[in-house]
């Protein structure tokens with residue numbers, strides 16, 4: 001689907017979708033247990049992949065049809081069964097990593113695959129970790145990428161793994177480790193990037209009654225634990241990565257005297273709430289009512305800033321767009337790991353914003369957007385089959401001169417299926433074709 005965005009002003013209220021990261025974890029945590037209900041889940045292409053994996057392992061995930069958004073999960077009770085078929089994780093890195101470690105507990109073999117993008121992302125360090133823990137972890141092509149074959153009733157133990165490729169490896173090992181015989185101790189070989197995502201894991205596991213310990217070398221989880229949330233229910237908070245596009249839309253395009261108000265913004269462990277500090281450092285007047293869970297942002301004349309995205313890789317596309325609107329340079333540092341996502345987002349944003357007239361300098365771990373040399377103009381751009389690239393380019397389209405057509409806009413389905421409805425409700429003029 002192509003979406004064409006006209007230069008637009010925005011105003012009004014909208015609600016952030018539920019968190020993708022929390023939803024994945026809650027569904028799988030419930031899967032490891034006996035039975036639990038996940039309330040306010042994100043139902044999107046990626047989280048459906050995790051639901052199907054729980055099903056494949058012998059559990060079941062049912063959507064309640066009575067208006068209250070809920071998933072009723074029957075777990076596979078600790079040890080996953082051997083699936084009847086290949087598990088297709090489609091576009092979801094989180095699913096593939098979490099399911100790799102889970103599948104390594106099966107008494108047999110599990111085959112994992114995904115779409116073109118997912119089959120090009122790095123899985124090697126997690127496969128080596130599974131083997132070091134006594135399980136089987138192989139890439140069918142021998143290149144550290146999916147298709148993968150895992151299994152072998154991993155007993156657990158001690159393992160070392162790099163921290164700078166994906167924090168999802170750590171999340172996966174901790175979630176699986178809790179139901180192993182020996183537990184899993186993870187020693188980080190390099191500094192942990194995307195660290196707040198492991199904080200999210202620790203928070204969700206705690207809420208399911210599973211304890212994780214931070215050690216001098218990394219993390220440790222004891223085996224023989226059971227997953228069960230208090231009262232049998234777990235509630236998912238709003239998603240700050242998804243919010244970043246709505247807040248950015250307000251900061252660049254709110255009508256004079258008006259603002260964008262985003263609901264569903266209760267505090268949680270999400271590192272991407274740093275988008276508020278980024279906007280603040282660029283001169284936006286952002287107000288967060290934490291108790292009400294509401295963020296208000298009017299338009300501002302933004303100025304460039306420097307942001308280290310080591311902890312917050314998913315904010316890079318949003319910040320790149322903000323930088324293209326701001327005066328002066330915006331420098332996004334420590335972004336090498338952002339190249340291992342659905343697409344290489346550093347290059348994707350440099351090239352696609354470039355088509356809209358942005359002046360950008362790309363280095364391996366740094367992206368600089370020269371706002372003073374940029375006048376955004378509407379263009380035909382490629383969303384690179386990447387939800388975050390699509391949504392960030394849509395925000396750029398609000399202030400570009402003329403129409404911006406984004407190809408592959410349907411990929412918002414991965415994390416924010418109602419994105420275009422949400423921005424339309426704020427006053428954005430757009431066409432779906």
Ligand SMILES: O=C(O)C1=C[C@@H](OP(=O)(O)O)[C@@H](O)[C@H](O)C1
Nearest residue numbers: 021094166167168194197313314
């Ligand atoms: O664990 C998670 O929910 C995620 C971790 C991050 O990935 P990396 O740890 O691979 O950087 C992030 O980019 C991704 O969108 C979601």
Ligand SMILES: C=C(OP(=O)(O)O)C(=O)O
Nearest residue numbers: 091092093094314341342
């Ligand atoms: C990278 C992302 O997710 P995943 O790793 O689960 O594909 C994302 O949502 O930006």
